[in-house]
Structure formats: structure tokens, C-alpha cells
Amino acid sequence: MASELEPEVQAIDRSLLECSAEETAGKWLQATDLTREVYQHLAHYVPKIYCRGPNPFPQKEDMLAQHVLLGPMEWYLCGEDPAFGFPKLEQANKPSHLCGRVFKVGEPTYSCRDCAVDPTCVLCMECFLGSIHRDHRYRMTTSGGGGFCDCGDTEAWKEGPYCQKHELNTSEIEEEEDPLVHLSEDVIARTYNIFAIMFRYAVEILTWEKESELPADLEIVEKSDTYYCMLFNDEVHTYEQVIYTLQKAVNCTQKEAIGFATTVDRDGRRSVRYGDFQYCEQAKSVIVRNTSRQTKPLKVQVMHSSIVAHQNFGLKLLSWLGNVIGYSDGLRRILCQVGLQEGPDGENSSLVDRLMLNDSKLWKGARSVYHQLFMSSLLMDLKYKKLFAIRFAKNYERLQSDYVTDDHDREFSIADLSVQIFTVPSLARMLITEENLMTIIIKTFMDHLRHRDAQGRFQFERYTALQAFKFRRVQSLIFDLKYVLISKPTEWSDDLRQKFLEGFDAFLELLKCMQGMDPITRQVGQHIEMEPEWEAAFTLQMKLTHVISMMQDWCALDEKVLIEAYKKCLAVLMQCHGGFTDGEQPITLSICGHSVETIRYCVSQEKVSIHLPVSRLLAGLHVLLSKSEVAYKFPELLPLSELSPPMLIEHPLRCLVLCAQVHAGMWRRNGFSLVNQIYYYHNVKCRREMFDKDIVMLQTGVSMMDPNHFLMIMLSRFELYQIFSTPDYGKRFSSEITHKDVVQQNNTLIEEMLYLIIMIVGERFSPGVGQVNATDEIKREIIHQLSIKPMAHSELVKSLPEDENKETGMESVIEAVAHFKKPGLTGRGMYELKPECAKEFNLYFYHFSRAEQSKAEEAQRKLKRQNREDTALPPPVLPPFCPLFASLVNILQSDVMLCIMRTVLQWAVEHNGYAWSESMLQRVLHLIGMALQEEKQHLDNVTEEHVVTFTFTQKISKPGEAPNNSPSILAMLETLQNAPYLDVHKDMIRWILKTFNAIKKIRESSSTSPVAETEGTIMEESSRDKDKAERKRKAEIARLRREKIMAQMSEMQRHFIDENKELFQQTLELDASTSAVLDNSPMVSNMALTALGPAQTQVPEQRQFVTCILCQEEQEVKVESKAMVLAAFVQRSTVLSKNRSKFIQDPEKYDPLFMHPDLSCGTHTGSCGHIMHAHCWQRYFDSVQAKEQRRQQRLRLHTSYDVENGEFLCPLCECLSNTVIPLLLPPRNIFNRLNISDQPKLTQWIRTISQQIKALQVLRKEESTPNTASSKNLENMDELQFPEGFRPDFHPKNPYSESIKEMLTTFGTATYKVGLKVHPNEEDPRVPIMCWGSCAYTIQSIERILSDEDKPLFGPLPCRLDDCLRSLTRFAAAHWTVASLSVVQGHFCKLFASLVPDDNHGDLPCILDIDMFHLLVGLVLAFPALQCQDFSGISLGTGDLHIFHLVTMAHIVQILLTSCTEENGMDQENPAGEEELAVLALYKTLHQCTGSALKEIPSGWHLWRNVRNGIMPFLKCCALFFHYLNGVPSPPELQVSGTSHFEHLCNYLSLPNNLICLFQENNEITKLLIESWCHNIEVKRYLEGERDAISYPRESNKLIDLPEDYSSLINQASNFSCPKSGGDKSRAPTLCLVCGTLLCSQSYCCQTELEGEDVGACTAHTYSCGSGVGIFLRVRECQVLFLAGKTKGCFYSPPYLDDYGETDQGLRRGNPLHLCKERFKKIQKLWHQHSITEEIGHAQEANQTLVGIDWQHL
């Protein structure tokens, strides 16, 4: 680095290094004016060290600063060498028992749900693991940065405040000991001096605003003309805008611009140009001009280099202070004193104040440095934390205002420290009482929401963008209020009471501004033109919800406070609605002889608002009066007499009527905004302080007034009064054919009104309303949710309201009401309702949405049918009301209620027209049921002295009064029981009558007055019951029969789907039970089966018929017929790779002939197994191509497959494919000439082949040399003599049809193209090699999967796999017929030469560097090209066998050379067997041949075991290969799993069981071969340890090991920093599951160029690690990412589950996550099976939005 600097700079460096820290410090100690001395030092040196050029050199600057600037301060402070001084300080220190670790972005944090005082109390990972909370219910989140560990803070934890580490420090703590006692006077004095100067300097320079002038005492004389053009961060401009502008303004490359933009975003500023003033000014104006068009311009300043230098050092200094105080609590205390000491300007002039008040003017980097210093100093010192909190509260208003106008995110604002201060209960309490904090927060909040309407209510209607932005920011104040209230006081002082109530007043003012805001009027005639703004008001309501609840919680804790609050709230409500009758006309209503005065008001005509927070707060407080019994204890203190029930109920009732009318379709023209408001009003996020409280308010009102009056007012507000007050209204309706719409509207309104009555009477599960506790309430919620359907934990949580601690209280009760069902490999764990809880089901549960209600009804009826019960869903038995609400039940037996019931029943009996509905009836029946339940309970609980006043049964037995003289309700029910049109409700009516009779019995038994009038009906009923029972029995039989048939049908359907799942989903499940392998013909079952060689078992030819999936025609597979093909997908693969750093560098030059045993880049072929005619496929493919071209022209859409690359989806199963494989018969049978019994032995054969090769080579040479020399060559030819029967001029005829030949070429070329990633070229000599390679590689990968899963080699394979392997092998064997004969011969010669050396091939790989199976496949499949010219009578089979034996021998030697010989003396004493002796002898030979470089001889047993284990995978691959090549059935022993089957494999492969015999039988040639193999330089180097080699057996690759606990991954990722931007934290750390590399994904900093395109780190990584395919875990999101190529990708569910069997993609819930091994195995299996790309294809087909994602940027 230094060499690049100008010489002048270097000279400065030298002079700087000569500066002595000790001397400087010495000078300072003598100084009279220390400040001046130090400032002079800084003025002189700082500009010499910092900012010497266009680019910063942080390491060098830091080094020099430490030496010249900080060093002296440390010497001065310690009074000696700081290397000794600081450790001494550290030793004397009593370390703090607080952890205080400041969190990095993305670091995991833990909160205990049992013990944390509030959810903001968190632990760092280390403390958490050492705490008691790890065994509690905890929640895990990732930190957004800022904030620190609360370990050791006794106020933060109800239990276990210390972890093991920090507990150690607590034993000796004396309360509030002054930490200064551990320091000497001298040190204290000096520290004080130096801290005061340095802290002041830092504050002064960081808040300095002039651009070219320094503070006077830092100014120097000779000032250079060097400036920086400084670019600042804002949150307005995008990355792209900044990058684009910079390229223009400062002429930099895109890369540099990205670098600048990244730094600006991270640090908040970055100089983008260095030079003279003019030069910088010019860049500034370009930037400003370019960015000012739409928005405010980017902030740019031209600053003198010395100012920037001092500011950089200022930052350094603050971090230094942070470090130094870490040595001692005493130093920390001194720094706090210095910081909070009032400055010369009085109030707000301390250094801490100055920093805070300048916060919004500072750039991001400076802010975070000083915030961190505050956290490690002021917030870590108990005494000063309090003083700081007071400063913070005093400045609160100003800080918040600064924040609101600033545009940086909250975490970069000092205002964000509120969470650290306000959540400390003692501080919060102190600030409330001493600084009136509650009031300040609320007032500040109100000040920022100035926009009001004429009535003083908030008005968000015409908000500008800026106001909306401000509104968003100002909401954070609500959080502050929440923090202050979150821990509730245990003791109340008078001061606290007074200040809380003062705050409560302010809060009421706030609510008052919300009461009635956003009023709406029904739109009639035409639709509204513009959707009104509604979200702002609801946002406010939603954010305040918890605060409102907490206010009530506080009030509940103190009776005096509750009474005062109640009074205040009532007063404010009266102010809001004091004159609610103003201008509205009073009217009188009367029904059944009752009458009431009210006003004329129609929701459908006048203004109505959904926002009534004051009423609702009062409702909440009223319930508390009841719950805490204050209402009975101090009735005289309460303004109960002032309460006007009609006033209380008026507005909530209007709001509920509005909902009913919206539902009835009366507000359609008001648009979606209203629908949305109604939705949120009922939604789980809001309902607690909206809908629920409105119901409570109505309950309050009803309990205080005559229920008849209430019902009449309600009828009037529902605009139904006319209908029920006028007799025969219904009749008149049906006779006059009025508007059907109006009637239906009224029907809905009646239904809604009945529902509302049900809720008013039935909803008694809030403690205080009914005699229940909080547990009953939550239980009931859960029961009703689970009545709809079984639910996962997260679904259930979402449907329950959360409190301010984000708790639903669910865990404590769930066990009591539900069973948990564990998840399988997919899906989630589910909770199911316990059957005994079903009786608590209430069809009209008030939190059901309409959809939920009907689902629940259906589910519950179904359940009852299954249990053979009748399907009535009667109302459940309810808990009694609290005394304050007790009178409410009378509404059920009130005259008006009975009149309503009677009217509706009457309509149902008359059943004329459409003026009634079944739901209406159903609700009335429910209400009757509720009344009966109520009466029964009253009777059950009756005591001697009380008379039961609830006499519903008596009332419904009486007939109606004059003038209409209708029959009694009971009589009407009896009539309805037989009405054919009410079949569904029969069971319910029956239940009602039954209950009625039961009640009557109780009454009869307890009272003397029998109820005579109903006797007749009972008689009647019993006879009716009988034939009803008969009918029911028959119906039951019919139902059972029907159900059985249905079950059968659905079973059939399921089967159908299951079967086709195989087809459609194509999961490559090896254990799937598919059809048995075709060729297990019984005729050969008794013979020993041999797969190859002269003794190969002869298989009678089998004819094969297949059906084309496209045209459905059947065809036989024959040599000369039209080609049939399988859809196939060829891909490069590194699944088996043992060396991920290796990949094909230059594909054009790459020679794939020899596969390295590290299998670093293979070509895999897979197929879905679907067969087509070649011509059908071609037609299909052409049409896909044409369609795709049209589509791309029309709309630039992507597809899940890349047509230009030859990709298509299988027309049947939509499986991604990119080529087709032709179906062939066993090709050897075509070429195998008659077997001649006298076949050469291996030695002889090798000799013959060598001669043939030599002859060929001479021929080739002759062909390639010019004609002039031909005579000479002919001579050579004579000399050579052709081996007997060898006719190199013979060219065999290709037996295949044109169509098959074409397909052979097509597939061959595809394999070549994909495997090498080159342009297709069917002439390339490497085409045949690629075909053989793909065959070998695919077999090897299948063999690995089978072994890993302990599956038998020839067990039942899924058809598609079997078909694929067979076709692939036969194709590879036939491919030579379409390739150039001489090319294939050339390959054979070269391959052969690697084992049997000849003169023409010098530089072949040594046997350590050849994968023997690939070699075998190549040799065997190339051999026919040579053999076809040999007429000497050597059969193809003989050749195969000898090639196989030869390669096997080479492999054995390979294994022996590379087997690691860990000594194992145990078995040496065993008598050595034949194999052991043989292998020992062979080893000795090797030992000699390698010049004794091979290790000393281990035991024979050991060697033999190595050989057997090492060679097994090879033998298995060979068995598969020859099986598919020759079609010989597999031996039955190999079709079942069990022991290794070594002998069976040998027999099948025509090998001696003692493999070493191969060497002994052919010992004439063995020695020569072994010598040639071992005399290789590479072998020597390996044996001498100079290089590595693969040893056998190769282990299967696995995905990396993942930790059991997900948080350790998060922790690992939080320590990971972007490799490109110097220590910066990565935003999207992503883990490669294949190799374990962590990557910085989805970020500009780590984009690289790949094939001319910018790609993200993940895509780039897939190219080196997985040949384009990648499996990643996005750590922050807890999401698996699959990538394939640049355009394909999908997300996949992660292998981590919480205790409820659910994943947490996005880490939103924060439940602890643990590794699910089965799911991880499933991902690994997808990888092993090469199914990642296929999985992506299916995911993209299923979800088109995945196609649009720019996967390459991840």
C-alpha cells in the first residue's frame, strides 16, 4: 500500500513514527494549560494522519492515530506504560454484573416468555445459554441492531436475572458502592482531565457545521487547497439512483459507484471526490442537479480535508473512550460525570445534551458511534442511568420533534433509546412522578397531529404525502407510552396517583379527538367518487389498542384511581355527546303497552362514526367496577346516578346498526373503504377495544334500564319498529308485492338484530360481566376456533388477541381443550378439539365471521351425525352474570321480546311469500333455547328464600292477547315441528320441547301449582313421538346406506388420485411399490445367472410393446421400426464430486475421455419414463416452440422452462425435460456373432487386441500422411502383418431405421451440449465419450442412492428409473453406430492404452487418476467398433469379459495402492485363508514394483477386507451396467436386501470369488501390467506423500451437518461479514448446504459477473459448487432456496420445526426451532436423486409468481 503513496506522504509517516507517546504524555503532565497543549497537538497531527488522499486507508490511519494521538492519552491516563497500566486497572476493578452486550444486526436475541418483565427484555446468546430461561418458554428473534443484553438487570426479569457468568459478580456487590474507591486519587484526577478535554473535542468537532473553517483552537496556518466532495445518505433516493448519478457526476465505473453507494448507505456519508475546491464543487452541482428533479436533492457538501480529518478522529476517539471505560467501572463513572456535567451555557449544555440535541444533524455513522458509547457508559452505570433518564425526559419533546422531521429510520435516532430507559420500571415510575412523562408523551404526540375538523377531531382525510410521512413517524411515540405503562405499579404513592391521573386526562383528550372521527353518511343514488381515507384512523386505533387496555389495567390496580378515572371518562363522554338530542326530534315508541321516549335518528340517513374510543373506555372501566366490586363497596363515590343509559347505548348501538346495514347491502355505494372498516372493527387486532366493548356498553345499558324500552329503541335504530309495532305487518307485506329488495333487506336486518340480542345476553365471558376468569375466556375462544376445524399452533395464535406482551395466554389452557397431533414429513402439527368440549359450542359465538360461522355449523352437525346424535345445536349452558349485570337476563322474558319471537314464529307458521327467512327462525329458536337454559339454571340453583322470577316457560305457554289472538309460542313451535319445509330445524324444535317439559317437571316437583294447560299437548306428543321414531329409524337406515355408497365412491376417487400421483407428481421414491421388473422371466430362475462373457445366460428374445402418450397408438420396439423415445432431462452434476474446487475451465478444449476418480463433474440423465413416438414428440416440441415465440412477443413473460435451450415439459406429467432417449432392444444381440467355443484367454486376447490396435494406428498414420510417402508406409504394413481375420477396411451396415438413427444423434448431441456446456455439434469426437460418461455417471449415482438407503441392488425400482437406466445403457451401447468408426476406435485405443501401454500414447493419466467404472463403460461400449472388423472368431462377449477382468484387476491395484493402512493387530493371529494369502502375495509384488515405497505389509486379513469393501461399489455398478446392457435377469439373491452379497455379485459377473485369482490365472501378463502401472511418476509421488489420491470405497456426499438448535445458525450468520465490503454485516447471509460456505446474498456488494451478466453471490456459487444447481439456507428467513441456472429457483420449506410441528419462514413467530432430521434427509434425497431442478420446475408451474423473481440476483 505504501508504495502507491506519494513520497511526501511517506516522509510524513516517518516523522510521525518517530513521535514518542511517552514524551508527549510527559509534556502534558507538566503543562499548565493542558487543554491548549492537547489541542495544539491535535491541530498539528490530526490532518497529517487522516484524510491524506482520495481514498481512506483505515488500517494505516488507525495505526498512526494509535501511535501519535491515542498513545499519549493512554500514557497520560495511566501515568505509566498503558501496557501495564490498563491491566492493573482491570485487576482492581469489580466488574459489573450487567452484561450490556450491544447487539449486532442479525444477532439472535432471546426473551423469556415466563420471566421477562416485558418482551423488550432480551438476552444475548451466551447469557441465554447460561441462564435458567433456556428451559422456559422462550422466544427468539434477530436483532435489528442497537439495543443490548439485559442480563443482570434485576428489574428486567421476574426470575433468574443473572446468567451463570454474571452471577459470579453479584456475590460481592454492596449496594450502590461507589466504583471510584478502587482508583487512586491521581488516576481519578488525570482521567477526569483527559476525558473532559477529549470528550469535549469530539462533541465539538462532530457537531461542527462549517464546511471550510475549523474551530479557532484547531485552525492551522498553512492550509492546503484540498477538499472532499462529501455525499450523505438519505432515505429518499434509491440505490440505483445514487449509483447512476455518481457515474455521471464523478466519472467512476459502476463498480466504484456501487462501492460509494454501499458505504453511504452504511456509514451515512462518503467522500466521492478529492481535490481542489473548484473540482469538488463541480461534482456537487452535477449531483444536486441530477437528483433534484422529483424529490429533494441528495445532500452533498464540499468540506475541507482537515475538517473531515478531525471528524474522523472524533469518531475514533469516541470508540476509544468506549474501550477505555471497559477496563474499569471507575473510569466509566468518570466519563458519565464528564458527560453530564453542565456546561458554561447552563441548562442543556452538558456534552451529552449537546450530542442528543444535534442527533438529527449528524450522519448515520457518527450517530451509531455515540449511541454505542451512551449504551456502554450511561446506561451501564446505575447512578448515571437515572440522571441520564432525566436528561432524556427533559429533552423528550425536542428529540421526538427532531426525529419526526428527520428521514432516517428509528434505529438511527437517539429517540430510539427510549426503549432502554422507559422499560426500566423504576425509571419509568420516577419519570412519571418527577417529570410528568406520561403527559409529556401524550402532549407531544398530540402536538404533531394538528389537523382537526370543526369539532376538534382528528382529520386525516386530506393528508399530504409529507403529513402522512410525519404521521407514520409520530406513531413511535405510542410505543414510548406503551413502554412507560408496560410494567404495572405494585404500590401507589399519592404522587403517582396524581401524575397518572394527569396523564389519564391527557389521554382522554387524545381519545376525545378520536371520538366520532371519520364520520360517514350513506350514499344513495350514485356510488361515491373517491374512496375516503380510512386507514390512518384505524392505524391510530390499532396502535393505541394496547395502550387503552393498559390504561384500564392500571386503573384496576387502585380503587381510588379507578373511581377518579371513571368519573373523568364519564365527564368527557358527556362533553362529547352532551347535547346528543340537540336538533333531533323527540318521539315516543310503544309496543305491548310499554312506551318510551327517544329521538328520531336513522343510521341510514345521518352521519355515523365507527370510532368511539371514549365510550369504549368507559365500558371497560364499568366492567372493572363490577369485577373489582368497587361498585358495591363505594357506590356513594360513583356518579352512577348521572348515568343516562339511553345516552350510553346510543352511539355503540348506531355503530352496530351500521354493521348490520352494511351487511344487508344498504351501504353498497359507499365503496370498499367502509367494508374494510367494518372488517377491522371485528378483526382480532382491534375488536378487544372496539366491537367487544360496544357489546359491553349495550349490556351495561340494558342492565340499567327496562328491557322493553331498550328493545324498542333498538327496533327503532334498526329501522324495524314499524314492522313489529304494527300487527299483521307481515301479512300485508306478502299480499302487496312490494320491492323484493326491501323485504330482503328487512329480513337481514331482523336477523342481525336477533343476533345482537343473542350476543347481549350470551356474551358473558369477560371477567366482570359474567362470573368467569380470564382462563375461561381464552378457553372459550379456542373451543370456538377449533370447532371450525383442527388448527396449527400459528393459525390458532393468529385468531386470538395478543396482549401488550404478545401473549395470547393460549398455552396455559390448550391442553385442557385440545389434543395435539404431530406432523408427518410434510404439513404441520394440529390441535383438535376434545370431544367433551363440543357441548360448549355456541353457534352464535360473537367472534365468528359469517364464513366461520357456517363452517363451524357444518362441522359440528357433521360431528353429531357421526356420533349418531340428533343434529340440534342448542345454546350452551352459560355462566351467571355478575350482580351489576344480573338484570340483563330479563330481556329474554320481556314482553317486547316475546312479541318479536311470536311475530317471527307466526310468519314461519304462515309460511307465505318471502317475508321471513329460515335464519330468522333459527335465531328465534336459539333465543328460546337460551331462555329455557336460563330458567333451568335458575331453578337448579334456587334457594329456599328466593322465588324464581324467571318464568319464561309460563309466558310462552300463554296465547297471544287481543286483538290478534295468536296461538301461544309453544303451540306454534308444535305446529312448526311438522312443517315439511323446516326439516333442518326439527331437531332443534324437538330439543326445545323436550327441555320445556323437563323444566315443567322440575317446577311441578318443586311447586304445588301444576301447569295444567299443556297436558293435552304432551299426550299428543307422545303418540307423535312414536311414529316419528319409526320415521326416524327408516331415515337412519337410508342415511347409512347413502353414506356407505358415498364412502365407497370417495375411496375409489382417492385410489384414482393416488395412482395418478405416481404419474403426475413423479416423486422419485425408491420405495414406491411399482410394478416388478419386467425381465424376471421364470424360465431361468433355477440356473446360475451370468450377466456377461461367453458363458452369459441366454435370454429368449422378448417382444416389447409400448404406447405413445401423445397419439395413444401401440407399437412394438424393433430395430427397423419408427423410433420410440422417453422424455429425458440431462444435467451436469457435482453430486458425487469429491473435489468442489474443480470445474471445467475451457469447455472447448476439455478432454472428457478419462473421468478422474474425484468424479468432479459428471453428466446425469433422468427421465419421467413417459414414452412417445419420435415424430409425435417432434411435432409437440415444435408447437411448444412456436407458442413460446408468440408469447414472448406478446408479453415478456418467463416460463419455468427455457425453450431456446431445448427445454420442454413432458406432455403428460409436466416434468422438466430437455431431450429424449430412444428405446432400443439389447444392442449386443444384434452384433453378437456365433459363439465359438475356443475363445482366447486374457493374455492371448490382450496380445491380439494390441496387434489390432497397432495395425489401426499404422493405417491412421498412413491416411494422414501425404501420398508421396505411401510406398514406405506400405512396406511397414507388410512388416506389420495384419492379425489373422482382422479387416480394417470393413465397415458394418447400420441396422437401425433412419428414425432411430436420428434420435441416437439427437440424444448424443444433447448430452454433449449440456454436459460440456458448448454449442451443439454432432460431429465432435467427444460426443460418444459424453454418452458413455453419462451412462456411467448415472449408474454410479443410482448405486450410491441404493447403498445409502440400504436398498437391494435389484429390488423393485420405480418404473421410470428402470426404464431410464435400460434405455440409457442401450442407447450408449448403440451410439457408436452413428458416430465415425475411426473416432470411436481411436477412443478405444487410448482407453485401452491406459491399462495396456503402447508406444503411441505417452501421456495418459496414471491409474490413480482414472475412475475405473467410467473406463470400463467406455471400453466396453467402444469395443464393438473394433470388434466389428475382427473376423477371427473372437466373440464380443469374450471381449467384454476380458475388458471387465482387466479393469477389475486395475481397480484392485488402485485400491491396494490407496487403501489407508491403519494398523489393526487384532486379527493377525487368525489362520490366514486363501484370499488373504493371495492378496498378501499381490501386495508384496506391488511393494517390489513401487521400489518399496509402499508401506510395510499389513495383515492379509486387513488387505482383503480393504479390497472387498473398496471394490463393492464398482461391482454393483458393473452388475447394473451389464444387466441393462445384456438383459440378463438379476439373481433373486440380489433382489432382496441383506448382507453384502459379494459372492452373488461375483457369480453374476463371472468373476472368481477370490478376486486375486485374476492375477494368478494370468500371471504371464500380470507382472508386466503391474509394473507398468506402478512405474508411473505420479504413483511414486503419491506414495512419497507429495500428492493426494482418492481412496476406496468413496464415501457418499452428504449435505452439511446442521446444528440441532436454529439459533446457533443465526449466531453463526450474525458473525459473518460480507467478504467484499470490509467487515460489513451481510444483510442476507445464506448458507450453501452442499459445502457449508456462507455467502452474502441478494446484495450489490457481492455481485459478480458470470458469462457477461451480473449475478448474486448464490448464483455465482452454484457455478463452482454445484455446476449451476444450488441448495441454500437463507439464515435470516429460515427458508431453503433451490437454484438452477440463472433463471430458475424456488423456495422450499426449511428442515427446522418448532415444538408445534411448524416451520417459521421469515422467523416471524420466534418460537425455538429445532432440526427435523427426516425433513433434512428429504432435501438430501432430492439432491442425491438430481431432482432439484425438477422440484423447481414443479414449484414454478404451481406458482407463477416464482417465475418472475430475479433468481440470479440472489
Ligand SMILES: [Zn+2]
Ligand atoms: Zn449478555
Ligand SMILES: [Zn+2]
Ligand atoms: Zn449474562
Ligand SMILES: [Zn+2]
Ligand atoms: Zn424464564
Ligand SMILES: [Zn+2]
Ligand atoms: Zn405417437
Ligand SMILES: [Zn+2]
Ligand atoms: Zn412424463
Ligand SMILES: [Zn+2]
Ligand atoms: Zn457450496
Ligand SMILES: [Zn+2]
Ligand atoms: Zn456482500
